Amino acid sequence: ELKVEQNPLFLSMQEGKNYTIYCNYSTTSDRLYWYRQDPGKSLESLFVLLSNGAVKQEGRLMASLDTKARLSTLHITAAVHDLSATYFCAVEITGTASKLTFGTGTRLQVTL
């Protein structure tokens, strides 16, 4: 059974600081996704990482994937209040049927 673990579960950080969210998974995966969720809202797609060593960046967020270590990271650079949200990683296993298995989420609170 695929298990996806994120840490930390909760992160409070000051504006301007850097931090990294970690996503570990237990079996070989084809793709890894990062999503953002605001309270009471749906999921917003941030990144999809397709291969080992993949790195993607948008604004203050950068995601990377190490398939050998079964680890993905979401790095936040110089955080701003607007980044406050819950962030999920999700691992996709493809085959006869593709589906996503989600991590527990990291609730990020950026304080002024």
Added chain:
Amino acid sequence: DGGITQSPKYLFRKEGQNVTLSCEQNLNHDAMYWYRQDPGQGLRLIYYSQIVNDFQKGDIAEGYSVSREKKESFPLTVTSAQKNPTAFYLCASSVHGTRDGYTFGSGTRLTVV
């Protein structure tokens, strides 16, 4: 514009009642999914369907049923057998390999009264 529409946004269920959540997509995606989210937790897969007239159980299918009679529609019924149905339900559809590989609906919040 293409997307996924979930309705209703809020739904209240009485004890012992079955309720159906609607999910419609006009993205021409083959695969559709239902996820459940409890407060402070991640999403768990209830059911998924790769093609019309076929669907598979996810990790927490007990107390739920689905149908896939049309490519565009994947309704979820929460039956009276689901003892703790209060949650946020998200429907998704997919195409693979792109940033927008999975598209999520806006969700239905179900509360037992």
